[in-house]
Amino acid sequence: MVGVTNALNVVADGLPADVLPPVPEATAGAEARAVLDEIRDFYGELPAPFLTLARDPRYLSDLWSAVRRAFDDQRLTRRLKEALAFAVSLTSRSRFGAGFHLAQMRRLGIGDAGVMEIVGVTQMFSSYTKIADTLQLESDMADIAPIDPTPAPGGQPAVVRSPAGPHRRGRQ
Amino acid sequence: MPTVRLRDVSEYPEAAQKLFELSKSWFAYDFITPPAMSRVMAWDPEFGGPHGRAMKRAMTSGEFTRAEKEMVAAVVSGVNACHY
Numbered sequence: 001m002v003g004v005t006n007a008l009n010v011v012a013d014g015l016p017a018d019v020l021p022p023v024p025e026a027t028a029g030a031e032a033r034a035v036l037d038e039i040r041d042f043y044g045e046l047p048a049p050f051l052t053l054a055r056d057p058r059y060l061s062d063l064w065s066a067v068r069r070a071f072d073d074q075r076l077t078r079r080l081k082e083a084l085a086f087a088v089s090l091t092s093r094s095r096f097g098a099g100f101h102l103a104q105m106r107r108l109g110i111g112d113a114g115v116m117e118i119v120g121v122t123q124m125f126s127s128y129t130k131i132a133d134t135l136q137l138e139s140d141m142a143d144i145a146p147i148d149p150t151p152a153p154g155g156q157p158a159v160v161r162s163p164a165g166p167h168r169r170g171r172q
Numbered sequence: 173m174p175t176v177r178l179r180d181v182s183e184y185p186e187a188a189q190k191l192f193e194l195s196k197s198w199f200a201y202d203f204i205t206p207p208a209m210s211r212v213m214a215w216d217p218e219f220g221g222p223h224g225r226a227m228k229r230a231m232t233s234g235e236f237t238r239a240e241k242e243m244v245a246a247v248v249s250g251v252n253a254c255h256y
Contacts, residue, residue, distance in 0.1 A: 002247055080240050087244045091251040114235030118244055124227045125245040128209060129254035136175050137208040137256050144201050 001070045005085040005097060008067070011049040012096035022051030032057035035064050042068060044107055047100055079108045086115075087122045178211050188214040191224070198228070209256070 025036060025046070032054040040046045053060045071081050082104040089097025105115060131137075181192065191214060192206040206214075213220035231241050249256075 002250060076243075080236070080243065083236065083240070084244060084247050088247055088251055091248050110235060117230065117234050117236050117241065120226070120230030121241045121244045122248050124230045125248040126252065127223070128227075129249050129252040129256070131212065132209060132254055132256035133252075134175070135212060136173060137212070138174065139256050140205070140208050141199075141201075144199060 001081050001084060002088050004063075004067045004070045005088045005101075006092060006094075007063070008047065008049045008100075009089055009092065009094035009097040011052055012047070012100075013094050015049075015052055017048075020052055022048055023054040025051065025054075028054045029057055032060055035061050038068075039064055042071075043104065045103075049096070079105075079110065082108060083110065083114075083118045087118055090119070090122050091126060174208070176212075178208055179215070181206060181211070184211075184214055187217065 023032070025033065028036065028051075035057065036046060036050060036054060039050050050060065050064065053063060071078055071085075082101050086098065086101035086105055089101055102115065105118075181189070184192070192203075192210060195206060195210050196202055213224060231238060231245075233241075236244075
């Protein structure tokens with residue numbers, strides 16, 4: 001989710017219309033239009049970066065499949081994912097991303113108080129991270145959230161090396 | 173290696189010691205030594221106090237749960253490439 005959020009923000013903020021104009025939807029081919037319709041259904045609007053990417057319908061289609069997979073309701077809700085994408089966009093100073101994901105948060109029913117909660121957490125941890133980095137503080141809270149050996153979906157459990165030899169950990 | 177000397181817990185006044193105890197319940201974790209960030213923020217209570225209260229207000233469950241907010245904090249830390 002963090003990755004594809006940045007992927008859209010990079011195109012939106014780095015390729016404004018006067019640099020690489022979006023493809024007018026009416027002139028896009030049938031393959032691209034089918035994908036664009038799906039995107040509009042998902043968001044209730046058609047975000048500009050997808051029109052820019054419609055120059056290559058197959059790339060657009062694969063990228064959209066990845067974005068949809070990342071943002072769909074799964075273990076985490078879409079509502080939370082839009083809030084996370086908003087925080088990512090604020091932190092990476094993406095004007096497009098901040099505006100777009102804020103609009104999506106509101107569309108999914110998040111009110112002013114909820115928006116301010118995300119702004120507050122983003123701001124507070126932008127402060128803490130800079131303090132920690134400036135002072136080069138060493139992580140001393142790793143025991144609270146140790147490295148999770150759970151594999152990515154479809155992946156093999158991690159092999160943990162120990163003096164007694166390798167053994168597998170993670171959900172089987 | 174930190175660029176500043178982190179004070180030992182015993183060097184802090186009683187009020188800060190109480191805050192260190194409160195941080196155990198906030199994180200639901202029995203720290204042997206208060207986290208480095210807590211010790212840094214307690215250097216100057218007039219800065220660390222309001223900053224800590226703002227953090228607590230931001231992190232308390234509201235429209236989003238504390239757990240969801242911890243995820244927001246994690247992605248912000250990740251985008252800022254902060255290992256701490």
